[in-house]
Amino acid sequence: MRLVAHRLGKTYRQADGPVVRGIDLEVPDGAFLALMGRSGSGKSTLLGMLAGIVRPTAGTVSYDGVDLWALTDSRRSRLRATRTATVFQDYNLLEELSAAENIRLGARLARRPLTREEADAALERVGLAGLGSKRPDELSGGQRQRVAIARALASSPGVVFADEPTGALDERSGAVVIELLARAARAGTSVLMVTHDPAVAAAAQEVLVLRDGVIEERLSRPTAARISHLTAAREGERA
Ligand SMILES: Nc1ncnc2c1ncn2[C@@H]1O[C@H](COP(=O)(O)OP(=O)(O)O)[C@@H](O)[C@H]1O
Numbered sequence: 001m002r003l004v005a006h007r008l009g010k011t012y013r014q015a016d017g018p019v020v021r022g023i024d025l026e027v028p029d030g031a032f033l034a035l036m037g038r039s040g041s042g043k044s045t046l047l048g049m050l051a052g053i054v055r056p057t058a059g060t061v062s063y064d065g066v067d068l069w070a071l072t073d074s075r076r077s078r079l080r081a082t083r084t085a086t087v088f089q090d091y092n093l094l095e096e097l098s099a100a101e102n103i104r105l106g107a108r109l110a111r112r113p114l115t116r117e118e119a120d121a122a123l124e125r126v127g128l129a130g131l132g133s134k135r136p137d138e139l140s141g142g143q144r145q146r147v148a149i150a151r152a153l154a155s156s157p158g159v160v161f162a163d164e165p166t167g168a169l170d171e172r173s174g175a176v177v178i179e180l181l182a183r184a185a186r187a188g189t190s191v192l193m194v195t196h197d198p199a200v201a202a203a204a205q206e207v208l209v210l211r212d213g214v215i216e217e218r219l220s221r222p223t224a225a226r227i228s229h230l231t232a233a234r235e236g237e238r239a
């Protein structure tokens with residue numbers, strides 16, 4: 001799915017000024033982008049506007065040419081449910097449902113119902129064969145996040161929004177999760193990921209660094225070393 005933002009901005013009510021300012025961004029099919037920037041720079045607000053969750057106060061967001069924020073609330077909700085998926089740091093799984101049931105519920109909400117066998121196959125694709133009956137509290141953090149990714153991908157979304165997907169994971173399970181997102185991107189699903197970790201961001205095709213609501217730097221074919229250098233230089237500038 002092609003996602004385009006044009007002059008996108010957000011000023012919260014009772015705020016001093018805009019927290020996102022005039023962002024132009026084009027995310028082609030199958031792109032894998034990482035969004036970085038210090039706390040408060042506007043990353044979550046930007047992701048929320050792109051995902052159809054936070055209403056912009058300026059500019060537009062479009063999915064394959066459809067102006068997301070010009071739609072009625074119910075049409076926008078439906079487009080979000082069928083074309084997008086989200087992955088969060090804390091997994092957002094329902095604790096009382098099994099892994100397979102979590103995936104089937106997500107797919108049903110996205111209007112792509114799955115059989116139990118299909119849910120098991122989705123788990124197998126993220127390396128969790130045979131764990132469909134386990135509840136989240138019987139799984140490790142890395143396994144839970146893989147269930148969340150299986151759930152996100154089960155509805156064949158055009159774009160996945162991931163806010164700190166490895167934030168609660170150790171390095172090794174984080175790397176597995178990131179490889180799954182990279183694989184989804186190679187298969188044509190666009191991925192937009194917020195992260196603080198240069199090693200994680202290095203898996204993306206491009207890194208965007210946000211500062212005070214504007215994209216201050218873009219780094220193509222990033223390496224962890226170049227990202228660290230860039231973000232460290234910015235920190236130094238502020239000091
Ligand atoms: N709902 C809200 N109402 C008012 N201000 C908000 C709201 N959400 C975020 N902000 C403010 O907007 C700025 C950017 O926040 P955010 O987008 O969460 O940044 P980041 O994700 O980069 O930490 C911060 O100053 C934050 O306090």
Ligand SMILES: [Mg+2]
Pocket residue numbers: 043044045
């Ligand atoms: Mg945030």
